[in-house]
Amino acid sequence: STIDLSTAGDGGDLLDQLRDRGNVRMGFANETPFAFIDSEGDLTGQAAEVGKEIFRRLGVDSFVPKLADFSSLIPGLNAGLFDVISAGMYITPARCEQILFTNPDYNAPYAFLVPEGNPLGLTTLDDVVADPDVVLGVIVGGVEESVATGVGVPSDQIVVFPDQVSGLDGVAAGRADAFLLSTLSLRSALASRTDSGLELSEPPFIPTVDGVDQNGAGGFGFRLGEANIVEAFNSELATLKSEGLLLPIVEPFGFTEDEMTDLTAEELCQAPQA
Amino acid sequence: MSGWNWDVFWDSVPDLLDGLVVALQATVLGYLIALVLGLGFALLRRSSKLWISVPASIVIEFIRSTPLLVQLFFLFYVLPEVGISFSTLVTAAIGLGVHYATYVSEVYRSGIDGVPVGQWEAARALNLPARRTWTSVILPQALPRAMPALANYVIAMFKDTPTLVAITVVEMLTVARAIGSETFLYAEPITMAGILYLVTALVMSWLARILERRFGQVRAA
């Protein structure tokens, strides 16, 4: 074995390399619904399937799954252990300094988990701020808590749950009036508890903190300097979107029209953090 | 890539030292297990009954020739499935302990084999029961003989603690990785962790050498 200089070029060569090699090593963290291994041993999930489709269109049609902890995806990519991060990773300005993102292929807005019929009529965080009696549930350590306080929800209106399931139980038991999370997560939580008597608030919303939209938009990551492949990837992604082919690919994983987005990586990378 | 960040490099030390403490805890706990279990292994393997010594040999050789990492995974994921759940640190100590018990048993074994056969015969001539022969004649002579080698395996076990990163024990490598995912700088904390591991291991072997020399003197007296 010899030294692999894959990061040394100006970016034009990764795609050529992948085409030569005939496969692409896709870093993922085994998280549903984004990327996981199915019982046949195939890598699948929303990000995996979108990634595979685009790579096929780019002329690479063999996929090597590279399972990693979520926190090791970026160092693993930079160490050359994978060619692409294909894990539905949120595009954030901090991450943009480490890796190059493609445009997002989904944007998960927020919603509330509320009792059926949404008795308090909560649809945005502003509704929570407006009514001091509303108790809002969030997951411990999640971004939702800072989003809520950023929008102006007083901390005495917030209760913290250790995980999704206890948040769901909390709303059902009336310990919180609403539970704030991304639509994707809430849908998958509800899917496992169909008889809970809870529903998602409609429509989903994107909160704004200090004038900055709090998107939950995810894309694919490449090493810095590999702009060429990102460009090629983006253009194939745009084609998928414009031809309406994206939604059919991701629908089996619980994605809906709500998660489709036209945001760009550039916008998301430049968004100041709340 | 960005230049070397000395702040992250030095600032990682306090957190890494916490990790070092955890690594040392796992080592001490694991080694206690290895010492006890290893003795059991050694005795089983020496048994005069083939139906004991042969299976014992197979199990010991098996554990000794398979990766610690996989054994740790096995304990970490499988024990809870069958309803046994320990804290991660205890699971780690069990993994280290069982693995090293196979090495330790060999150390005991050569220590025991080093006791002159005349000692066995004298015990027999005094009609000492088997248990008493072991506890008051053979082991008191075999264990001191085994000390230096036993000390070496403590160090070896310590050097294996980074493997515990795979089962989320918060030892130094885990800490280094956590610092890395916060700062996106991996090189600095990993390098510092490596230095700390090396220094600790070298200090340990230095101590072991002193111990050995001390011990040698005691034996000579």
Next chain:
Amino acid sequence: MTGDKIEKGNKPMTEASSAAAETGTKQDDFIRFDDISKRFGKNVVLDDLSFSVGTGERVTLIGPSGSGKTTILRMLMTLIKPDSGTIRVGDDYLFHEKRNGSLAPASEAHIRKVRGRITMVFQQYNLFPNMRVLRNVTEAPIHVLGKSKDEAEERAKELLDMVGLGDRVSAYPSQLSGGQQQRVAIARALAMDPDILLLDEVTSALDPELAAEVLDVLRDVAKSSDITMLCVTHAMKFARDVSNRVLMFDAGRIIEAAPPAEIFDEPKQERTQRFLQSVLAES
């Protein structure tokens, strides 16, 4: 006294004549070897050997190197097993038990019981280096005979006094000379109140002076107790002083058996003569 049964000439004795070797002063058959054979690999060490030793008798085993003397003692001590034949001690067989009237291989418990009457002193002392002198002597009385610690220590001190080491009770074996260690080993053996004491060249690892001390101690023991003693030694003067009967071994057989005066002064077998000459030349 009846060495006259021994065949003349130096051809090995037949089984029949070997049985006849049981002569001397013995009054009974306290220890009885019957048709004992033992081989190591291809090397036949004992060949259908039979002899017996009376209660309280002192027997010396002599013979050239490799003739099987040590093997006899080690077998009696149950350190090795015979390939065939029986050994009886008192009313019990050593390696066999009577079950339903016939002899079956003995259980470990049975062997331990019979072994309880026998003990042995080795050429290399084999003291326990991890125990002080006193504990070397008390360990077995306490844990085998079940004596109290006080009682065991009192007796141990008596015995250590007897072997002239009353003042070294708290030394470690490594701090003693070879002769002192061997005397401790004798005290350790006597502390077991054995009926039978086996001694295998207990002085041959010692300088002549130290050996003399040890032999003196053993002379005292022989005089002041009625222990049955089987003793392998090259110390002919000691053998003459102490033993009732001398068994001359050659190639795993007893070729001559007689009281010491007889065997040393008028050996019947030419082989015995030659052996005695060579031993005397050495010393």
Next chain:
Amino acid sequence: MTGDKIEKGNKPMTEASSAAAETGTKQDDFIRFDDISKRFGKNVVLDDLSFSVGTGERVTLIGPSGSGKTTILRMLMTLIKPDSGTIRVGDDYLFHEKRNGSLAPASEAHIRKVRGRITMVFQQYNLFPNMRVLRNVTEAPIHVLGKSKDEAEERAKELLDMVGLGDRVSAYPSQLSGGQQQRVAIARALAMDPDILLLDEVTSALDPELAAEVLDVLRDVAKSSDITMLCVTHAMKFARDVSNRVLMFDAGRIIEAAPPAEIFDEPKQERTQRFLQSVLAES
């Protein structure tokens, strides 16, 4: 022939008289030790020793253990260096080189060149266990002398025939008896076509019978070649048969030097007499 220069009495010889020890049959100074001293730690092993050996001479070194005989041979073989003094072999100094007219410590290359004329057979044979017999004998001729493989093997077979091992060429050393190994070692040494052959107690690790075979081979060598031989041995008959001169060492000095008949039959020094007596008593 001129042993008459040797001082009477057993006081150690002075330097002057030591130089006088160079007597016997030698015609020239093929090998010359001059004022050689060697100590190991505080132990002075050779003390200002001077002597010489003529071309084709056969010299036997005798003397009590520790008197420095082996040290002489090992020094000549360049296995150890003298502390002071010079050794000359033919026209070259062994550990010195002439540079600008004066003597300077020799380079490794110079030592190798001079060493090329000398070889040695050891007490413990020291065959290479990783090579079969034939290769033991051919390895150095091929890689040191630069002989072709065929040539080296032909010569090796001749020599192995001579030492009576023509049929064991493909055995490993471990498959040979000690005597056979020593004979291979002799063949290996001779294969180097040495001018000087050193032999250090080449038979003393062997049983008498095997030793005799080896000595016979050496007798043949001595008869059929004109190699200069230095030989340490306790085989006095061999020394008498083969050597031209015997050097008697004591405490790192030569105390007597004379042809064997003279030294064995009428030793002048009382020390030599005593030494010869003790050697003869042993064998």
Next chain:
Amino acid sequence: MSPGLWQYMIEGLVVTLQLTVFGALLGLVFAFAAGLARLSRKKFLRALGFLYTETFRGMSALIVLFWLIFVMPRFGYQLAPLFAGVLALALNIGAYGAEVVRGAVRAIPQSQLEAATALNFTPWQRMRKVVLPQAIVAMIPAFSNNLIELLKASALVSIVYLSDLTFGAQLVRASTQNTAGVFGGLLVAYGVIALIFTVLMRFLERRAAASLGRTVPPGMIARIFRRTEATA
């Protein structure tokens, strides 16, 4: 298990074998270089050998691996992952092997060197023709243990996402959720590989012993099940 999952395991097996074999070969190079350096007459080489062995014996292979994989790129060197794995394992095992080499060479009797000198071999010929052929035979049993240690250490590469046997098993586990079965099977697989390596090394050991004309030591099964004389 589906064919797709088996595929991961088989590919992983190949990588594990590659890591072990290449790691062993490169490790041998390090072992001889460092072991002989420590015996050198040149102080500088001795110091270098000492530094290498002490450092890598004091250092976990995993740390070295992390360093090669995650830190080296910061200095502008990116190693091919498999090569990084081989290198890390080889550096580690080579440090242990160096001690084996050193011990075996030192155990060659001085008299063999003297005999070689008496035949006027050059120092290098002495080493190559006399010392090493004998020393290597003595090294094999210890190397055999080192090889098993190397095989075991190779599993560590899965932590840095090289697709070895253990990594393949992680994928299978992620897919099937059958943790006990997957890791249990994995342990057995390593046990079998180790057994095969042991048998091969044993064969080598016998061959090597024969190259000194020695009688062949008893077979490997006999050695595993050798019964120590029961004394109690």
